Amino acid sequence: MTQTELLIQLLINGVTIGSYLALIALGYTMVYGIIELINFAHGDIYMLGFMISLTLLGVLGVRGTLGGWELWAVLIGVMLATMLCTGLLNMTIDRLAYKPLRRAPRLAPLITAVGMSFMLENLAMIWKGSSQIFYPNVFPMIDIPNQVLGMKTNVLFTTKDVLLIGVTVPLMVGLSLFIRNTKMGKAMRATAQDREAAALMGIDAENVIRTTFFVGGALAGTAGMIVGLYLNTGRYLMGFDAGLLAFTSAVLGGIGNVTGAMLGGFFIGFLQAFSDQYLSSEWTRIIVFTTLILVLVFRPSGLLGQRTPDKL
Amino acid sequence: MALLEAVKVTKQFGGLTAVNELNLVIEKGTIAGLIGPNGAGKSSFFNMVSGLYPPTSGHLLFDGREINGFRPNRVAALGVGRTFQNIRLFNNMTALENVLVGMDCRLKAGWLGALLRPPAVTTEEARAREKAEKLLAYVGLPRAGDDLAKNLPYGLQRRLEVARALASDPKLLLLDEPTAGMNPQETADAMTLIRRVRDELGVTVLLIEHDMKVAMGLSERITVLDYGAKIAEGTPEEVRANPKVIEAYLGKGVATGLAAKREAGPPPPSEPMAELGG
Numbered sequence: 257m258t259q260t261e262l263l264i265q266l267l268i269n270g271v272t273i274g275s276y277l278a279l280i281a282l283g284y285t286m287v288y289g290i291i292e293l294i295n296f297a298h299g300d301i302y303m304l305g306f307m308i309s310l311t312l313l314g315v316l317g318v319r320g321t322l323g324g325w326e327l328w329a330v331l332i333g334v335m336l337a338t339m340l341c342t343g344l345l346n347m348t349i350d351r352l353a354y355k356p357l358r359r360a361p362r363l364a365p366l367i368t369a370v371g372m373s374f375m376l377e378n379l380a381m382i383w384k385g386s387s388q389i390f391y392p393n394v395f396p397m398i399d400i401p402n403q404v405l406g407m408k409t410n411v412l413f414t415t416k417d418v419l420l421i422g423v424t425v426p427l428m429v430g431l432s433l434f435i436r437n438t439k440m441g442k443a444m445r446a447t448a449q450d451r452e453a454a455a456l457m458g459i460d461a462e463n464v465i466r467t468t469f470f471v472g473g474a475l476a477g478t479a480g481m482i483v484g485l486y487l488n489t490g491r492y493l494m495g496f497d498a499g500l501l502a503f504t505s506a507v508l509g510g511i512g513n514v515t516g517a518m519l520g521g522f523f524i525g526f527l528q529a530f531s532d533q534y535l536s537s538e539w540t541r542i543i544v545f546t547t548l549i550l551v552l553v554f555r556p557s558g559l560l561g562q563r564t565p566d567k568l
Numbered sequence: 569m570a571l572l573e574a575v576k577v578t579k580q581f582g583g584l585t586a587v588n589e590l591n592l593v594i595e596k597g598t599i600a601g602l603i604g605p606n607g608a609g610k611s612s613f614f615n616m617v618s619g620l621y622p623p624t625s626g627h628l629l630f631d632g633r634e635i636n637g638f639r640p641n642r643v644a645a646l647g648v649g650r651t652f653q654n655i656r657l658f659n660n661m662t663a664l665e666n667v668l669v670g671m672d673c674r675l676k677a678g679w680l681g682a683l684l685r686p687p688a689v690t691t692e693e694a695r696a697r698e699k700a701e702k703l704l705a706y707v708g709l710p711r712a713g714d715d716l717a718k719n720l721p722y723g724l725q726r727r728l729e730v731a732r733a734l735a736s737d738p739k740l741l742l743l744d745e746p747t748a749g750m751n752p753q754e755t756a757d758a759m760t761l762i763r764r765v766r767d768e769l770g771v772t773v774l775l776i777e778h779d780m781k782v783a784m785g786l787s788e789r790i791t792v793l794d795y796g797a798k799i800a801e802g803t804p805e806e807v808r809a810n811p812k813v814i815e816a817y818l819g820k821g822v823a824t825g826l827a828a829k830r831e832a833g834p835p836p837p838s839e840p841m842a843e844l845g846g
Contacts, residue, residue, distance in 0.1 A: 439668070439675055439693070446658045446669040453656040456618050458644030458673030458736050 274525020275424040279479040280502035283472030285517035289448040296369040299499015300376035305480025339474035346473025380492040391484040510561025571596040577626035586612040588796035601787030609796040619643035649738030651729040659718035667700040670735030723754040743775040
């Protein structure tokens with residue numbers, strides 16, 4: 257592999273890692289923006305997106321690679337069903353665990369979120385076992401530069417990378433448009449800036465919170481499914497790792513800031529890709545968290561955060 | 569006909585009684601004033617009416633309906649709009665968006681509609697936008713629609729708050745010190761705007777005001793609170809001449825002194841309050 261090829265490869269890796277981290281990070285940052293809660297259970301919603309979509313594929317009897325209309329029907333159907341499940345699940349978690357603590361000191365829901373995370377992880381372990389699980393290789397993997405474009409290169413860029421980016425990026429753009437332009441998006445931004453004033457202007461804050469949890473859960477669930485299709489493996493603790501990195505992305509970008517979360521996700525993605533290559537994967541976490549600490553020392557509110565919390 | 573009625577409304581915070589058995593009637597179509605020294609319970613009363621906290625005891629009736637313990641968004645949906653003593657706009661949203669947020673409870677589209685965007689939703693949004701632009705023009709911000717609320721000058725921010733409150737088509741508008749911090753010209757403009765809101769839009773107005781000239785100049789009826797209790801009520805002239813009011817504002821010594829002066833010779837009745845309004 258030449259230097260140029262290596263660089264291109266690392267950029268591709270960074271974008272793929274970054275795009276799913278960004279999708280999870282959005283859930284952290286949106287919930288924080290509205291109710292100032294770090295929802296530690298959010299990473300586990302991503303894991304459950306993996307598990308639920310896996311089960312749905314099993315129910316449909318999908319075991320191997322599909323093609324043609326069958327592939328798209330299964331993919332879109334399972335994705336929508338997974339989004340609905342993880343969205344509703346996240347909403348239910350809020351209703352059961354966080355809503356009763358809405359007026360409690362901030363530490364109470366935070367600890368509850370940690371507890372909720374353990375619960376979900378253990379439930380998933382009972383449900384699917386504690387070992388690595390195989391996720392069917394539904395999406396065909398074609399080496400695009402070599403097999404499609406007829407180039408001779410060592411850079412690996414496959415249809416799976418296209419799938420990952422092709423699903424996550426439109427979802428992020430869609431979310432941004434949703435928040436910027438729709439009535440609910442405006443209600444979300446207003447609630448994030450001043451919940452009390454928003455309520456006094458007639459906005460049902462609880463409805464906004466429910467929607468936020470639903471949207472965040474649906475995005476994380478999609479990320480779980482897409483990673484399943486991409487890596488073809490996962491386990492009950494995968495949400496912990498990804499959640500930690502996604503949370504770091506959200507903080508790095510300025511927690512509460514949607515654009516910041518996406519930017520942070522890609523930033524961590526690149527950091528991980530380069531660290532894996534030039535140091536070693538054992539060092540990656542150290543690099544990621546050192547960067548986080550450095551950013552927070554010099555910009556305490558994150559890359560895009562403002563000193564006064566500029567949320568959503 | 570009464571639009572807002574308070575019957576023996578009491579609010580206690582721990583051992584402190586902020587509002588004490590207050591009876592108050594606001595007639596439909598009036599501009600009413602609520603005055604009193606600092607800590608008299610005016611803002612506590614506003615907060616109870618707008619649903620931020622429920623009264624400890626007593627009843628609040630809006631448009632003939634009991635609203636005790638209603639959440640703020642429900643009270644707003646019933647037709648109560650308000651502004652704040654310290655401006656509380658959504659700073660990082662544009663002026664137009666602020667007004668649209670105020671309209672939220674009058675728009676029907678749910679989040680599913682927002683995602684799928686059927687024609688009914690897009691026309692509703694277009695109409696809402698048009699109405700918001702009209703409201704901005706009405707309060708005197710015709711070209712500020714795309715400016716972030718935080719970048720507007722102070723006087724215009726106050727106007728934007730009024731536009732946002734009007735966006736929900738309120739029957740009652742609660743104004744918490746609408747002219748606080750304004751220069752004389754801005755104050756005069758604000759008074760004109762408040763009168764127009766009542767005269768042209770038929771919105772009943774209840775205002776808290778520290779500036780006596782504004783309170784007396786705008787209100788048709790004034791209620792004076794002191795230590796959470798109503799000490800006087802009536803037309804501005806009646807309130808101005810009421811010794812209890814003078815006492816609450818200036819202390820007992822001054823009040824008796826003024827009373828003695830009044831016995832000695834006939835002073836103009838506006839004199840003590842003119843000193844207050846200064």
